[in-house]
Amino acid sequence: MITISPRLRNRYVAFTFFCLFFFVALHFLAIKLLNFAPAFSPLLFPLLTSFLAVFHLFIACFMVMKYWCDKKRIYHLAIAFAFTGSTVLLLATLTCFPVWLMQPGMPHVNYSGAMIFFMMRNVMMAVLFTLAGVLFIFRHSPLTRLMRHLIFAGLLVFTLTMVTVAWFYSGHSELFPLDLINNTTRQFTALWKQIINGALIILWLIALTTLLIITRLRNLFWASGTFLCTCYVIILITLLPADFIGGSVWYSARLFETTASLLIILTLLHDVFSLYRNSHIKYQQSYQNSIRDALTRLYNRSYFYESLNQALGKITDSHPVSVIVCDLDYFKRINDNYGHLQGDKVLQFVANLLMDSVRPQDITARIGGEEFVLLLSNTHSEAARLVAERIRLSLSSFDRITTEGMLPESVTISMGIYTATTLPVTAEECVERADKAMYEAKETGRNRVVVYQENKALRGKAFHDVSRGFATR
16 A cells, blocks of 8 residues: 655645635636626637747746756756747647737637647647656666767657647648638537547646656645646646637636746746855855854954955044954963863853954954954054953953853963054054064963053053963963
8 A cells, every 4th residue: 555654645735725726716817807808808819828938938948947057857858848849839829810919800710720739739748748757757867968869859859740740730731631620610529529638638647647656746846847737637627518619718728827837937936046045045154164263153364364454444543443362371281181172162162252242343363273363443442452351351250160161270361452543554564563462461471461552562450460380372
């Protein structure tokens, strides 16, 4: 016994309810349209045919582009040929309605020819949709170039054959007489009512079953394609009781087909916008990875220097730029005593503290192992010193317990500040001077803030001293 997963069953149920709602709503819409403008109804069929031809050409172009982007998905090519052939036959159908825009009565319409084009178009599309479902099975199988060319040639030959046969049987050759409609009475012949209509329903049911079983409505594209198959089945069933062409059922059928094709176009546009959105998200992720440090997610050295150069081009006495270079004290001891994994946790904790301590428009970057740098725009020297002191005091207040093991012991930081107020000064010079002030903080006891000046370094007041020892930075 074949079992169907609840998820797949729910998908089929939702698809069924959507089809029922769509066809009921569209049926009432068609009736209202014909009742609202009865004089317009003779023009409705060729007008809808024109729209349908444009829609199918649009879909065919989309499918060709999708195949061109991924030639492993050869089933796109089958669908492209289906809609390309349909476009040609729809344009040929319009030739059965001579100068229909200028003659609303259309006294010399080749109704039988139009019906033959309709029949051959249904045969061609049903077969190609079934082939598309079969080719979908081999989407992950490697196809050689020769195999792709053979499939392309087979699809091309089949499509051209169907178009050619339809052209000859539609009344353009006396060697192929075929009447599906009496052009005088517009009555369907027995051939259509007893054989062809039922055969077309069977063909579309085969295509519908193939797509339902193989694709399992796994995405909107296949759901819309399966919906189109369902649409043709409903159209042909509604035409079964019709005795002549031109009734409301016939116009409703063409309206169904046009609307279903429009839904496929909307699905393809949805795919395009989804691909654009996904590619944009991936681009943003890739860009962020290129400008951020992998461990701490702070900005990296190259992005910091790029941002600093941009900021230096805008500085004035009233809009200075401050650079704070920070270095953790005795960080090598943490790595040696607790391991590099614990050292990484310390760096991540400090990075989060630095980001939380500055404004969103400021830049926080990691430029070395345990060395960080802050770029504070529109910030004077004294304001930068207050920011640095707040960070220093905040970090020194944490220990192993308050950080839930992120810090194995109390950690301190030494910080150097340089404020650029006038040009000329380069980004490298700014960082170098802030780095000198940071070294001054290291040499005078660590855990302190030093502000750089041209001739001397003003030592910031340390709230408590730390033993200098002989450990490295």
